[in-house]
Amino acid sequence: MADDAAPRPVLDLTCALIARKSLTPDDAGCCALIGERLAALGFTLEWIDAGGVTNLWATLGSGAPLTILAGHTDVVPPGPHQEWQSDPFDPQIRDGVLYGRGAADMKSGLAAMVVAAERRLARGPTQGTLAFLITSDEEGTARHGTRHVVEVLKSRGLTPDYAVVGEATAARQLGDRITIGRRGSLGCNLRVLGKQGHVAYPDKADNPIHRLAPALAELTTTVWDRGNAHFPPTSFQVSNLHAGTGASNVIPGAVDVVFNFRFCTESNAEDLKARVSEVLDRHGLRYEADWWLSGEPFLTREGALIEAARAAVGDVTGLDPLLFTGGGTSDARFIAPWGAEVVEIGPINDSIHKIDEHVLVTDLDRLSRIYEGILDRLA
Ligand SMILES: [Zn+2]
Structure with a gap:
């Protein structure tokens, strides 16, 4: 060439x-x-x-x-x-x-x-x-x-x-x-479980979106660390959130969230996982968390x-x-x-x-x- x-x-x-x-x-x-x-x-x-x-x-x-x-x-x-x-x-x-x-x-x-x-x-x-x-x-x-x-x-x-x-x-x-x-990269596919039902009878269902919302709000505003001379603070970002059955009158049985941490040397993957679990548990959620660590x-x-x-x-x-x-x-x-x-x-x-x-x-x-x-x- x-x-x-x-x-x-x-x-x-x-x-x-x-x-x-x-x-x-x-x-x-x-x-x-x-x-x-x-x-x-x-x-x-x-x-x-x-x-x-x-x-x-x-x-x-x-x-x-x-x-x-x-x-x-x-x-x-x-x-x-x-x-x-x-x-x-x-x-x-x-x-x-x-x-x-x-x-x-x-x-x-x-x-x-x-x-x-x-x-x-x-x-x-x-x-x-x-x-x-x-x-x-x-x-x-x-x-x-x-x-x-x-x-x-x-x-x-x-x-x-x-x-x-x-x-x-x-x-x-x-x-x-x-x-x-x-920075390190830690991701999670989180499924929060509820109970499917008719929107007109919420007492017979358990809305996982409503359960998730306050926990997610807490996760998005948590200060994970303050960074250091070489790294910005650890960040938590939600990259996907979905639920629903396709019908507007159905409370879904589950909500799926994908999120990722880009973390600095002030945090480590095990601590971040434990801190997320603590928030989810404190909000009384039933959930399945599938974590993947791309690198420390x-x-x-x-x-x-x-x-x-x-x-x-x-x-x-x-x-x-x-x-x-x-x-x-x-x-x-x-x-x-x-x-x-x-x-x-x-x-x-x-x-x-x-x-x-x-x-x-x-x-x-x-x-x-x-x-x-x-x-x-x-x-
Ligand atoms: Zn390359």
Whole structure:
């Protein structure tokens, strides 16, 4: 896709990855392509596939420090093709911008990491172990991807020192923001039970909506914590509420509520569950609660990795990045509890998961130079 003669290895590899239609959790040959490049550098490839998900663990060298470059090849569905200015799986450059599904999230990050390793190793061997952890199950359930690989590697007694995840983190320009932590995410499908009946005979029924309302009001106004220097306060949000039989003269037998906590390091999942149960019990509700924990919060403390990342970003962009903890979840939530210092650094994220997802062509090589600068300082 490069339309002039200058070699642009990050651009070329990003385009090759975008052209592979890796709708989550299908890897569509992306890992094989990356694996070929790494094998040529001397990396040992191990496939830790599970549940139809492709997971590549590639290592070079031995011992500490173990420095991991991590990411995912899968992408979210493009939505209606006709709304895209060009085919989402046919990478196209217009006015210095590369368009395609995965351009920012996160095929450019992966390509930049591979080229960074190639450049770094061309100058001599790294210290300790350099590894790539790449999965095709980040955008989906994320059950058989990084979570699984980490469990396998943990069971071998392997402990990481540093991990860089190539998710899109920049707000307005490359390097203005890096992610050093994430909030936790805890969801619940709650069914509050009552007794169905005629609206004209409420004494013979038990309206679950009426029972739920005051409890829900309390949950929406509870202060769960006050946050801290790195995180905003924990938030509780209802994302769905439904009941009814379809007839306006029937009191329904149950009401279903879906809610989610985005929680900071001042709270934990077990406490939040217990506090919700306490409210529901105190209001005398009969209910079934089906909880799911997407990830506990984590925070990387200032140390060698953040220092290296800041310096590398400064060298390439002249910026001192904001150390950010907002945004959605990523696979960093599985790598951080394993014991690694983790940062996420990637391109501008304003188009991810959208129609006409894109990345600035000039940012591709610069991102690769940032990763290379981190490797220079740590590995
Ligand atoms: Zn992503």
